[in-house]
Every structure is written in structure tokens, then in C-alpha cells.
Amino acid sequence: xxxxxxxxxxxxxxxxxxxxxxxxxxxxxxxxxxxxxxxxxxxxxxxxxxxxxxxxxxxxxxxxxxxxxxxxxxxxxxxxxxxxxxxxxxxxxxxxxxxxxxxxxxxxxxxxxxxxxxxxxxxxxxxxxxxxxxxxxxxxxxxxxxxxxxxxxxxxxxxxxxxxxxxxxxxxxxxxxxxxxxxxxxxxxxxxxxxxxxxxxxxxxxxxxxxxxxxxxxxxxxxxxxxxxxxxxxxxxxxxxxxxxxxxxxxxxxxxxxxxxxxxxxxxxxxxxxxxxxxxxxxxxxxxxxxxxxxxxxxxxx
Amino acid sequence: xxxxxxxxxxxxxxxxxxxxxxxxxxxxxxxxxxxxxxxxxxxxxxxxxxxxxxxxxxxxxxxxxxxxxxxxxxxxxxxxxxxxxxxxxxxxxxxxxxxxxxxxxxxxxxxxxxxxxxxxxxxxxxxxxxxxxxxxxxxxxxxxxxxxxxxxxxxxxxxxxxxxxxxxxxxxxxxxxxxxxxxxxxxxxxxxxxxxxxxxxxxxxxxxxxxxxxxxxxxxxxxxxxxxxxxxxxxxxxxxxxxxxxxxxxx
Ligand SMILES: Cc1cc2nc3c(=O)[nH]c(=O)nc-3n(C[C@H](O)[C@H](O)[C@H](O)COP(=O)(O)OP(=O)(O)OC[C@H]3O[C@@H](n4cnc5c(N)ncnc54)[C@H](O)[C@@H]3O)c2cc1C
Ligand SMILES: Cc1cc2nc3c(=O)[nH]c(=O)nc-3n(C[C@H](O)[C@H](O)[C@H](O)COP(=O)(O)O)c2cc1C
Ligand code: FES
Numbered sequence: 001x002x003x004x005x006x007x008x009x010x011x012x013x014x015x016x017x018x019x020x021x022x023x024x025x026x027x028x029x030x031x032x033x034x035x036x037x038x039x040x041x042x043x044x045x046x047x048x049x050x051x052x053x054x055x056x057x058x059x060x061x062x063x064x065x066x067x068x069x070x071x072x073x074x075x076x077x078x079x080x081x082x083x084x085x086x087x088x089x090x091x092x093x094x095x096x097x098x099x100x101x102x103x104x105x106x107x108x109x110x111x112x113x114x115x116x117x118x119x120x121x122x123x124x125x126x127x128x129x130x131x132x133x134x135x136x137x138x139x140x141x142x143x144x145x146x147x148x149x150x151x152x153x154x155x156x157x158x159x160x161x162x163x164x165x166x167x168x169x170x171x172x173x174x175x176x177x178x179x180x181x182x183x184x185x186x187x188x189x190x191x192x193x194x195x196x197x198x199x200x201x202x203x204x205x206x207x208x209x210x211x212x213x214x215x216x217x218x219x220x221x222x223x224x225x226x227x228x229x230x231x232x233x234x235x236x237x238x239x240x241x242x243x244x245x246x247x248x249x250x251x252x253x254x255x256x257x258x259x260x261x262x263x264x265x266x267x268x269x270x271x272x273x274x275x276x277x278x279x280x281x282x283x284x285x286x287x288x289x290x291x292x293x294x295x296x297x298x299x300x301x302x
Numbered sequence: 303x304x305x306x307x308x309x310x311x312x313x314x315x316x317x318x319x320x321x322x323x324x325x326x327x328x329x330x331x332x333x334x335x336x337x338x339x340x341x342x343x344x345x346x347x348x349x350x351x352x353x354x355x356x357x358x359x360x361x362x363x364x365x366x367x368x369x370x371x372x373x374x375x376x377x378x379x380x381x382x383x384x385x386x387x388x389x390x391x392x393x394x395x396x397x398x399x400x401x402x403x404x405x406x407x408x409x410x411x412x413x414x415x416x417x418x419x420x421x422x423x424x425x426x427x428x429x430x431x432x433x434x435x436x437x438x439x440x441x442x443x444x445x446x447x448x449x450x451x452x453x454x455x456x457x458x459x460x461x462x463x464x465x466x467x468x469x470x471x472x473x474x475x476x477x478x479x480x481x482x483x484x485x486x487x488x489x490x491x492x493x494x495x496x497x498x499x500x501x502x503x504x505x506x507x508x509x510x511x512x513x514x515x516x517x518x519x520x521x522x523x524x525x526x527x528x529x530x531x532x533x534x535x536x537x538x539x540x541x542x543x544x545x546x547x548x549x550x551x552x553x
Pocket of ligand 1: 339350354355356357358368369370371372373374375376377378414417418508509510511512542
């Protein structure tokens, strides 16, 4: 039996599969033992509680999902009090996704979390508006990403993962700056901007008009982003975007990802991560390959 | 909560708009309370992507049924299934209706809001309640059994007019301890106003478009009055049943 163990930053994963932030919670612990996953990733937490956006918040469109949840979450203190002790019960890595509106706020969050046990990594969600930079999302400006990552690097020894948005012109520039500033890994991609209109009423289907698009429809877009970035950096990539089964996951791994995450498809089949773990292991056995050798094994020549 | 693929045991078309879908599974039926729902999907079709929520219509020993109205693509595809084909189920989900015993109870449903009522009626009667059941539909097509007080907008079956008119008359003539409702929002809002005027508690089963169905995505929220503020609650997890007076209607 091939075990597809990996190292991701300072973490050791028993298999290369986790869940994407915001799409999977403790609710699913009722269904299977979450310790079976290589890692668990929390919903994005902000310094203070956030009530989220006005509904309508979700719309299904062709092979994908539009959402504008607006980072609804209980805030950092409540997360530490209520959710973290429950996450600690699982024997796997815990990646805490965080977001804030200034570098100082990000650092404060990391400092509070550093002293908690059971946190293995931070995933920095930089798709939120940055008030220090006149409302531009942190993740769209390479210099801002460099500055934020450098400061967070000084603030923690734990694994630091920067989650990239695809809604930029040159994602490799941003990835390279995150690596230069000391990130241990990259998570990609976050949702793409999308929209849907109700023709009968001429109204946008989402209250926020524009939302984030995810699910099978975005897989080719995510894949080329992962492929491009894998050519440009040497830190590991946690890939996500439309993964539904082990073949989807293998595409990303062959294109250069070290690990994968499932988001939207958890809503369709909450057990799909387990099927993906098995599918990847079976592939390695069938091809008599070490998992490490599979990463980035894409054949583009000849 | 369970995630299962089960063969369709029964698919029965009532008319062009409605059908009943049945499966057999003891583990599931043992856990179901009135008002629970399942996230249901035809696993063979990739589009639409997401499962759809359906209330439990009937539970009989190890058999479980849904009453489904054909609305769009997912319900249309489910209606084309044959017995023996697999369907995918996640559930039971939601809070369910809080049950009472030894009371005078009124059930009011509209259209496909009928779906959770027969099982609720059965459990309420089992617990020694006196149950009065009013159902309203647009036409005879939207009426599902003749053992209840049926009303149709066009008068093609039962009383002519909105179900709310007949419920109001009934509340004026008879003492009722508690009301349970499921149907279009304007109907549930009207019933809530009627009940609060008469100091009768009312529970309503709400509908929202869902993605996960379990409370993980925060997609299905509605506004609920809590203490002196208005908060978002998840229809899938905190509901779908809410205390009528706490719902912020027309939000
Ligand atoms: C808790 C709960 C229990 C339900 N129980 C039943 C039931 O027992 N029987 C039954 O027939 N239906 C029930 N519904 C409604 C059912 O889920 C929708 O009719 C179904 O999702 C429509 O899917 P579709 O793909 O056929 O239509 P779509 O193409 O998805 O939708 C067609 C139209 O219906 C709207 N719609 C989509 N989903 C919903 C929804 N969940 N609620 C209201 N409108 C929606 C869309 O916005 C669109 O305008 C329930 C809904 C909830 C939330
Ligand atoms: C309902 C929903 C909520 C999400 N919430 C978050 C979030 O809180 N933080 C975050 O970094 N990404 C969030 N995402 C993005 C996912 O983590 C993931 O990057 C994206 O959906 C692409 O993967 P998928 O196609 O497998 O869903 C959310 C996605 C969805 C569908
Ligand atoms: S549908 Fe996901 S939280 Fe209710």
C-alpha cells in the first residue's frame, strides 16, 4: 500500500487532501471521522464577528456556484473559545484561515493564535479589501503581498500559506513575492468574480450583484493558474478549484500541486475527499510511483 | 445525519406537476422527525450540480417518501427516474417541528407546503392531540388528499378562496392552542399576524435556496428577531422551522 504522505511547510500530512476554506465545517463530523483527512481548513476568521452579506447569497449556475457569503464568522475570540477545542479532537493538521483589514490586525490575530495549541498553519486570505491601500484587495498588489507576508513571517514560526486570488493580471508576480517574503506555501485559487441576472425581473440574482464563482466550471482556469505558478516558485502549492474526484485532483498534482482541497463539491458529495484520497493512492500503486515523483510530473515536451 | 445512495423503491406521478418518490432504509426512518428534510440528488446527472432540499412526506416502517413539485431542472430530472435507479440522500436534516401533546392543533399548508404535513399530522395524533388540517392550492391539481379541509383559489376543489380566509373563520369559532404552517411566504406571514392577534403560537417551515444543507456554507440565511436585534439564522440548521413571530417577513 502506497501512503501518499507529504510535507507541507512544517506540517506532515498523512495524505495530500484537505477541504477548502468556507465550504466545510464541524457539522460534517457527524458523517465521517475528519481525522482521515490530511488537514482540516477552517472557514475564514476575522478579528471581530462578521454577520455576512444580505441574502440572496448563493445561486447555482452552469456547473458552478456563485456565492457572496461575506465572510460570516463568529470572530477570533469566539472561534478560539468554541470551535478550536472541537477541532483539536481530530488527529490531523489544522489550518486556520484568517483575514483582516490591515497588516496590524493580521499580526494581532496571528499573535493570539500562536499561543493556542492545535493550530498547525495559517492560511492568509488576502482577497478582502485593504483599508490601508484604499480599498484594493491585499492579494492583487505584489508589493502589498510582499510586505504583509514578511511581517507575518516575523510574527510566526508556524506554516504560513498565502491564498491567492485569480482575479489579477499576473498571478505569478504575486506568488513570487509571497515566496520571497518567506511564505511556506501557496493556496490557490480563491473564487473568480461572477454574476447572474434574473431575466424575468431584470434583477441580479445575488443581492451583492457580483459574487465568487466556484465548482467544476472553474477547474480549467484553476489548473492553468496552478501550472503557471508551479513553474515560477519552489514552495508547495495547495490547489483547489472545481475538484470533484481523484482524476481532477491528479490533474492538479501532475500540473505541480503538492496537495489539493475540495470546496464546492463537498456540498454535492460530502464524502468525496475520502474517495479522492483512495483514488490518488490507487493511482500511485497502479503506476508504481512515489507520490513525491508525481508532483509536477507533467510532460509538455515530445 | 447519513449520506446514502439508495435504489428508488417507488415513483408515482400524481399529475403533471407532482410526484411521490419513495426509498427504503431502516436506519434513516428511525431518525426522522416531522419537519426534517433531506438533500436529494440524482447521482447520475452532473447538472444541476447541487442536491435539492425536500421535506419528509411520509414514513411507514422502513419506507420513506417525498412529495415533489416539478419546478426546474433538478425536480424534472428526479421525476424521470425509474424504480431501481439510485438516488443520493443526505439527512435527516433541520430542526423539525416541536411536538406537543393533548392540545388542539391546527395545520395549515399551501401548495407544495403540504409535503411535511401528513407525517406531522400522524405524529401529533399519536401524541393525543386533536388535529384540524386546512390545505390550499391554486386548483384541484394542487390538492393531495380529500380527508382535510381543502380550499382552491379557482374553486375546482373544496372551498373556493384562500386557505387563510377559512383558517381565520375557524380560529374565530374554535379554540386552538397551536398552529403549524408550511406554504408560500405571504400565506405564512398572514397566518402569523392572525395568530399573534389571538395569542396563538405558530410554527412556520421556511424555504431558502440551499447549498450544503448542514450549516457549513452560510448560504441559506434569513433574518430572525432575537431579543432586541435582528440576526441571520440558517434555514437548514437553525430551521427550517421557526417561531412565526420571530421571522422578519418581507426581509
Ligand atoms: C427545507 C425545504 C424543504 C423543501 N421541501 C420540498 C418538498 O417537500 N417538496 C418539493 O417539491 N419542494 C420542496 N422544497 C423546494 C425545492 O427544494 C425546490 O422546489 C427545488 O430546489 C427546485 O429545484 P429545481 O432545480 O427543480 O428548480 P430550480 O431551477 O433550481 O429553480 C426554479 C425556481 O425555483 C427557485 N428555487 C430553487 N430552489 C428553491 C428552494 N429551495 N426554495 C424555493 N425556491 C427555490 C429558483 O430560485 C428558481 O426561481 C423545499 C425547500 C426547502 C428549503
Ligand atoms: C460558499 C463558499 C464559501 C467560501 N468561503 C471562503 C472563505 O471563507 N475563505 C476563503 O479563503 N475561501 C472561501 N471560499 C473559496 C473556496 O475556499 C475555494 O477557494 C473556491 O471555492 C474554489 O474551490 P472549489 O471550486 O472546489 O469550490 C468559499 C467558497 C464557497 C463556495
Ligand atoms: S445551506 Fe449551507 S448553511 Fe444552510
